[in-house]
Amino acid sequence: MSIRHGLLALLERGQMYGYQLRAAFEESTGSTWPLNIGQVYTTLARLERDGLVRPLPENESGQRPYEITDTGRADLALWFATPISRGDRPRDELAIKLALALTTPGVDVRAVVQNQRTATMRALQEYTRLKYSSDKPEDLPWRLVLDAMIFQAEAEVRWLDHCETSLVRHRPPPARPVEHPEAVDRAGDEARR
Template sequence: MSVRYGLLALLERGPMYGYQLRTAFEESTGGTWPLNIGQVYTTLSRLERDDLVSALPEQDGGQRSYEITGAGRAELALWFATPVERADRPRDELAIKLALALTTPGVDVRAVVQTQRTATMRALQEFTRLKAADAEPAELPWRLVLDAMIFQAEAEARWLDHCEASLVRYPPATRSATAPAAQPHRPGEVRSR
């Protein structure tokens, strides 16, 4: 998700100035995505340039609030109606790191996997502790963000198990250095045999 759509969604609640937007954004995401205030104001400037928000007159304290425009509402509605595609997500740094570790001389790939697994399990324990410590039902947005982090950590742990098993089955030393790289299988693509 871009900050752009996050700010538009927050402004749909009503006019806000930069610090209010930053606080509301961090509260809505359970503090999992801290925003730099400079990023908030830069994004607001771009949204204003694109006629998706408009600046209101300065208040007594010198703060300038922004409100969403009709075009901003249309842009926000389109974003909510459009599914997130896998290709739209950021690059997976861990997958890239392990792919490079396999082809970099002197790197102990099993140690890289184990180090990541330890960090992933520590994060999973912390997320689970946060969920259990919530005696009162948390606000639904925070609960959903926390559940997503738990599920992602669990999936990462399973993937790391798969990586480790693959290292046993296909040790890097047995691969030919001159063999062409296999093209990844893309969803919906039919492979010829």
Template sequence: MSIRHSLLALLGRGPAYGYQLRSAFEDATRATWPLNIGQVYTTLARLERDGLVRALPEGEGSQRPYEITDVGRADLAEWFTTPVEHAGRPRDELAIKLSLALSTPGVDIRAVVQRQRTATMRHLQDCVRLKRQDENPRDLPWLLVIDALIFQAEAEIRWLDHCETTLVRHAGTPPPLPATLPAAATRAVSERTTS
């Protein structure tokens, strides 16, 4: 998530204080991704350093409102017209957990998959319930956020189903051993999986 561009987009509506930006962001996303006020001010300082925003002199007490600059508007326009890159491989805790569960002795991988499916299904049901409660066209930003959460949960459930099918298909096949294990350890693991 780009806090930098989120703040620029909010400042595109007009000048605002840091607390106002945080509130506007959390209103738009219904606090799905809570934003720390320290993160807001740190990001504003970087945006100001880079010439994308400027602090206005008038403010309440020690607070200063910020406004977007022309350079900031150009950067924001480029962000909106550039597709989000899926470069690199982001860490996926669930994929890592299942990979390690598969190769860790004493872990019931099917139970791990089933518990995750139950938790993800519960999350999906909560999201659908939230969407039904709030299908107000005036709240379109929130509807898009909740739809994204619903689609992500549905995709995770499909992937878990795929994992379970793959586990059934390969039942009894021991996971490959890393090439870096010493020969004695390889023999010990091999004996354990064949007995």
């Protein structure tokens, strides 16, 4: 999810200032995506520059709320209507890490896989615990986020199992040290004596 569209969606609910947007964003995602207040204000500045939001006069507390514009609503509607493609998602750091581990001398790839599996299983247990910690209807948005995280963790564990199986099947056994020919000749001479 882009922060840009997340903030637009929150502003569609009504006017908000930076700290309200941050709190609403974290509440909507069940605090699974912590948002830095600096990111909120930087994104608001870009949204204002692009004509998607407009600042309102400061309130009595000195906070400046923002509201979504018609252009912002159109951009948000397009975002909701457009599927997310696999190419739009960040690179998979774990896949890159394992590919590099396979080609980097001295790396115990099986240990890399096992360490990741352990961490992913811990995360999976925590997500599951959080999911069942509340059944209130207003918690549905963050439970759906947790479901997505659970499914991703489960898929990662399956992929790690596949990686481990592939390592066993395709990884050649460690090479035996090659003895120098003179050493072989000497060993043969000693055996004949």
